[in-house]
């Protein structure tokens with residue numbers, strides 16, 4: 419990967435990091451503590467809790483974790499030759515995939531193999547339980 423490309427990914431990662439640390443998060447609705455607005459608190463409260471959980475799940479799934487972004491930036495600084503190389507098979511990760519998620523450290527092929535292994539394992543476990 420040439421330096422210009424590397425710099426682009428670095429800029430992208432820095433922007434993602436800023437977004438993740440600053441105003442990027444979806445606002446989490448405060449709990450409704452107004453007693454007049456809670457005719458049936460037993461029904462109302464779990465819904466608020468649910469909304470909070472959904473909002474924080476959404477924040478987590480929105481982008482790579484800060485940890486992943488920091489790790490990718492560190493790779494660019496310390497080991498630029500290794501950036502964009504799959505940690506599992508040492509092949510170059512598809513640039514289109516890198517543009518979508520510059521923090522990734524695994525190529526599509528290894529990822530799908532890993533997912534297949536996971537589902538096979540689940541399948542076997544289910545099979546064993548059938549006996």
Ligand SMILES: [Zn+2]
Nearest residue numbers: 504507525528
């Ligand atoms: Zn791979």
